[in-house]
Structure formats: structure tokens, C-alpha cells
Amino acid sequence: MPDAPLPAREGISPRRVILRGVVPADRAYWAGEAGDAPFARGTLLPPGAVLDRPQPAWFHPEVPAEEPIPFDYSVVFADADLIVVDKPGFLPTTSNGRLVRETVQTRLRVEFGEDEIVPLHRLDRLTSGLVVCSRRAATRGAYQRLFQERAVDKLYRARVVGTVGVSEEWEAYDVTMLKTPGVRQVSVGEGGRPTLTWLRRIGDREVEARPVTGHTHQIRALLNHLGMPVEGDDTYPLDRGLRLHDYSTPLHLRAVAVSFADPHSRRRRAFHVADPGWG
Structure with a gap:
């Protein structure tokens, strides 16, 4: 545009x-x-x-006033081109049609006084963790291509309900997923787009995930498909309906690390956030 x-x-x-x-x-x-x-x-x-x-x-x-979401991001890193934040659960990355002001993008633009700030990828509203944002249109395209070309390594940690059914060694899970318009749940193994996710067990109820593709609800839908839905999930296995201001049940899914080769400096960028401490 x-x-x-x-x-x-x-x-x-x-x-x-x-x-x-x-x-x-x-x-x-x-x-x-x-x-x-x-x-x-x-x-x-x-x-x-x-x-x-x-x-x-x-x-x-x-844009009408919105009920404030009582959680905010923290800035993990910032330079002339990028801002990396630790996003809390319940705060959308960008507008979801219902929330416009109460998003990471809008809050960052207001805080920094910069209209060009745009997240380079999204986390689900309920997912917490690292979000990498571009702050300059002049350098944005090269960073966007990294995400489009799957040249970004992302690591997530999840606490699940039930028995962890994956190995302690990394295993690849290649399944198709279908997002039907107007339906919150993503269907797994019923046509749609191929997805690839690496999983491993790291505790009695915890797993790590490295998604290669970027399908809607990819990790959440896959773990539910494998019989171990993420604790606190409002959509899997049962869609409990969208309640934007119900903060009583946090989702135990967190993006804990992001890394990539910077297309401008050629240096390796690696960002991490603290262990979620779920106990």
C-alpha cells in the first residue's frame, strides 16, 4: 500500500x-x-x-476508548532498526479487530513517538514472550524476508495438561493444518497447509517447541492433537469463547528465544527471556 x-x-x-x-x-x-x-x-x-x-x-x-489491559511489555533490546519486547499474555501484538489501542504496536508507537514501529511477526494474544519489531521502513524489508523465508530460529516453552507424549530428544512433527474463517480452532490433519514443528520433553509436564512454519495456533493445535493441550488454553481442546478481559486463566505458552543473522550488520542476533517459572 x-x-x-x-x-x-x-x-x-x-x-x-x-x-x-x-x-x-x-x-x-x-x-x-x-x-x-x-x-x-x-x-x-x-x-x-x-x-x-x-x-x-x-x-x-x-477509534473509541478501550478498557485498559492491566499488563504491559518490557523492552529487551533496542537499536536504530529494531525493538524487541517481552510481551505479556492477554495483550495482542497488533489489532485483532476488537482491540486497536490496547496492542503492543500502538503502545510502542505512543511510548517512542514513532509511527513506523511495526511487529515483524505475531504471537497469539494469550501467548507471552519475545516479539521483534521494526522501527524504520527503510530497513524493514530485509527483516521481513527473514521471517518469510523461515530464516529465524524461535524457541517456545509450554506447560501441558496430562502426560508428555514426546521424547527428550528433538523430534520433527510434520502435519497439515486448516484454519476455517470464523472458526477459532485450527483443524489438524484435515488438509490445509503443511506445518513443521520440532518438539522435545523437558519435564514431567513441560515441552519445548521450535516451529519452522508459522501457521495460526501451530504449537497449540499440535500439542492438543498429540493429546497434551497447553495449560490455560481457551480454544483447545474446548473452545470456551472469546473473553477479552478475563485474565483468570493464563496460557502456559511462552516464546523464550529468537535468533537470526542480521541482514544489515551480518552479525548473529540472539534474544532470550527468563524461564517462565511455572514450577
Whole structure:
């Protein structure tokens, strides 16, 4: 999508629309790039102006106040290009449609005063741990390609319900997963996309996971499929419904390490967070 001609507001990016006929008077609109359009990029469009051709425009969405989520990230690392945070459970990485302000992305943008901050990957809302964020569009593409090309090593730790059914040695689990629109649970072994996850047992009720692919709910769905769902999971094996502000049952799944070869400095980047201490 083309760059917006106006900054974010309160950490929330403007949105793009194509106007036709007449400029609406419902909100302020700024002209986007439009070739031979009569309005220069970034011009505030006058309400009621007649448009003789489609006009790309940008506007600030009206985002209502949200009930504060009483948990916050901690910054693990920051330089000119990246910010790495330790995300708590219950706080979304980016907007999930219901929450926009109460997300890692929006909070970071407000804290640092930088509109370009964007997470390079996501953790499920209930999952805690490391999230790597880009803070500059100029260097973002190379980091995004690392995640797209599966060149990032990620390590998760989970506490499960029941008996751990995997070995103490790393084993690969190659299964297909299908995410059906409107259904929270991911189906395993019923078509869809191939996924690859390495698992090993590290305790009576704990496992480590190294996902190679990045499918929705990949670790949670796989562990449930293997008969050892993650403790505190609100979706597997039973979908208990989405309760955004119920903090009574944390998910015992944590992203504890991320590492990759930096595409700009060529140095190895490795980030870690503390053991979850589940006992």
C-alpha cells in the first residue's frame, strides 16, 4: 500500500479510501497520490468538492476508548532498526479487530513517538514472550524476508495438561493444518497447509517447541492433537469463547528465544527471556 501523506494519530495509522463523486463531510480527508488528479498529495480535501475522477484519500479512523489491559511489555533490546519486547499474555501484538489501542504496536508507537514501529511477526494474544519489531521502513524489508523465508530460529516453552507424549530428544512433527474463517480452532490433519514443528520433553509436564512454519495456533493445535493441550488454553481442546478481559486463566505458552543473522550488520542476533517459572 502507498505511504500515507499524514502521520498516525495516537499510534493508530490512517486508512486509505477511494472517493468518488463528492468529498464527504463526515470527516477530514487528505489527498493521496493520484497521477493527474487536481489535488496534490497531502492536500486537505474540501468537503463537498465535486470529483471528476476517483480520488485516493486518507483519513484518521475514529477509534473509541478501550478498557485498559492491566499488563504491559518490557523492552529487551533496542537499536536504530529494531525493538524487541517481552510481551505479556492477554495483550495482542497488533489489532485483532476488537482491540486497536490496547496492542503492543500502538503502545510502542505512543511510548517512542514513532509511527513506523511495526511487529515483524505475531504471537497469539494469550501467548507471552519475545516479539521483534521494526522501527524504520527503510530497513524493514530485509527483516521481513527473514521471517518469510523461515530464516529465524524461535524457541517456545509450554506447560501441558496430562502426560508428555514426546521424547527428550528433538523430534520433527510434520502435519497439515486448516484454519476455517470464523472458526477459532485450527483443524489438524484435515488438509490445509503443511506445518513443521520440532518438539522435545523437558519435564514431567513441560515441552519445548521450535516451529519452522508459522501457521495460526501451530504449537497449540499440535500439542492438543498429540493429546497434551497447553495449560490455560481457551480454544483447545474446548473452545470456551472469546473473553477479552478475563485474565483468570493464563496460557502456559511462552516464546523464550529468537535468533537470526542480521541482514544489515551480518552479525548473529540472539534474544532470550527468563524461564517462565511455572514450577
